[in-house]
Amino acid sequence: MDDAKRDAIVKAAGKSFLKQGYAASSIEQIAAEAGVSKVTIYNHFGGKRVLFEAAVDRECARIRNLLTFQAADDGPIRDRLRVIGEAMVTFLSRPEMVQFERRIAAEMEQHPDVGKAFLEAGPYRMKAAFSAFLEQAVALGELDVPNTRLAVEQFVSMCKGMGDMERRLGVPLKPKENLERVIGAVEVFLKAYTAKAR
Amino acid sequence: MDDAKRDAIVKAAGKSFLKQGYAASSIEQIAAEAGVSKVTIYNHFGGKRVLFEAAVDRECARIRNLLTFQAADDGPIRDRLRVIGEAMVTFLSRPEMVQFERRIAAEMEQHPDVGKAFLEAGPYRMKAAFSAFLEQAVALGELDVPNTRLAVEQFVSMCKGMGDMERRLGVPLKPKENLERVIGAVEVFLKAYTAKAR
DNA sequence: GACAAAGTGAACCCCTCCGTTCAATTAAAC
DNA sequence: GTTTAATTGAACGGAGGGGTTCACTTTGTC
Structure with a gap:
């Protein structure tokens, strides 16, 4: 009770x-x-x-629970990247998520801790998980990524594009654009980081 | 008076x-x-x-005035991209800018117009200007960009990386990381979009 | 059933703040 | 110098909301 x-x-x-x-x-x-x-x-x-x-804290905990990063281990790297990208964008585009980010950013100045708490619960965890995925692909010889940290940000950022900001500023979600961004991100990413066959 | x-x-x-x-x-x-x-x-x-x-309105007007997009017309495309990227990131990392975006996003729900006003004054103008730059490079045969709209977002997003979000959430600015992101963005972008010599 | 703990509603204090009113002051125009 | 307009300071009404107190009720325990 x-x-x-x-x-x-x-x-x-x-x-x-x-x-x-x-x-x-x-x-x-x-x-x-x-x-x-x-x-x-x-x-x-x-x-x-x-x-x-x-x-x-509660909301951060909810995010931690929801954000499970189950990357498919098989199939071509192109497909795996796309699945991850789509899952990520879908997750981030959820209205609650957008609103949460908005509020945390706004309230941050009066309550400096919450910004860091959110980062640790969400973005940084996602970054770490995707880093692990990338490093695995590198180990398997599928990708050639000199700077993992940077590459992670690049892929995630391309998937989000301006959609993130638009959502935050009130522009309604357009799923087609999100998908297009993910597909485009995968292509660019692969062109830049596909391991050269020797 | x-x-x-x-x-x-x-x-x-x-x-x-x-x-x-x-x-x-x-x-x-x-x-x-x-x-x-x-x-x-x-x-x-x-x-x-x-x-x-x-x-x-006043702040939007200030942004409009400050956001002049003077891309160097000469030099290798790699250098020109880097200059643009750096200028962009520097512009967006300014504390006033970060704060403005924060507030607009937060206040958007109660005042739906302001979000659109900000987008028109800032991001969309920047996007249009960079689009023009890209199309020029394509016309000159330096780049091969099938989807300009998408490519613009990709370059800008890679330049920003997670720095944007970190700034908004209170993480102090690290100029070195910003620079690293721009350089990395240019490399990836060129690998994906450099026109093939025929 | 008796007792203790937790919960409730209502009232209260105090503060902030929006928006208004008004008499007094300043400045400008003629 | 007189008139007209804008500005000011101060006070006020009204609303909302944080935080507290207290008497009363519910709930759970022994």
Whole structure:
């Protein structure tokens, strides 16, 4: 019972903070949505700040759980790259994800920790996972990548293109463009990094 | 006198809105910083919303003026790409720019117009300018780019890499990494799009 | 059933802030 | 010098919201 309520509170808080931002969110409204008294919130958490950080933590944990990186091990490298790219773009284009990134960036100045927390939970984990994938392909002799760190960023960035920014700025999602970007990214990436046959 | 005051108000408003966000900015504080009475603001602009939009317009106009795209016409394509890439990344890494993007994205939900206004003033103009550059290089036979729109996004995105996001999330700027990204982007781009000698 | 812990609703204090009103002041125009 | 307009400071109303207190109720435990 204790835990269920606490969870409901943090969940409602996350929803509100992400949708309306920190300043525009009110504790009373969060309490109402969580089906809980305002006092209960102040008993569990000390104040608005603490609640906000708890909500961010929760959302980061959700991201960590959702972001599983299961790259197919077989098939041509071209297909594998494409599958990964598509999964990535789809994941990042989800409205909740876009909104989360928006809010974290906006709230970062007042709460400097949240930016780093988000980076660690999302982008950096994704980067590490894709790095491992690349290094495996290099070990298998499929790719010739001199600078893995750089190549990872290049592939991911090309897949995102301007879509990322557009989404963040309110332009509606166009799945066709996303797909086109991934396909294009794979082609460019392979032209630059395919291992030369010897 | 009228115009000077109006300008001071919009300037102070822009500063405050960008730094603290819409909700957290107060008219009185803006008035104080502009060296103007609160009533004067309400006489010039009707209310907070109008002032906000005026401030956004002003900042967009500033971007339009600053964003001049003077690509060198001579020298190897590799050097020209690098110069453009560096200029772009430098421009985008400026703290004011990062902050502006942050805020616009955050405030977009409550004020849907500002997102589009920003896109038109900044990213889309840059995209168009770089498109023209690419098409010129194609016409000169230096590059072979099947899809200009896509290639533009690819180059720009590679130059930005994850730096963009890191900046937005509070990670301090590392000029070395930015430079490395640009150089890497140029190499990959050229490997993919250099015109084959016939 | 009795007791303790947690939760609830309502009221309260205090602060910030938007937007307005108004008399007093300044500056400009004639 | 008088009139007209803009500006100012100060005060006010009203709303919203953070955080606290307290008496009351629910829930769970022994």
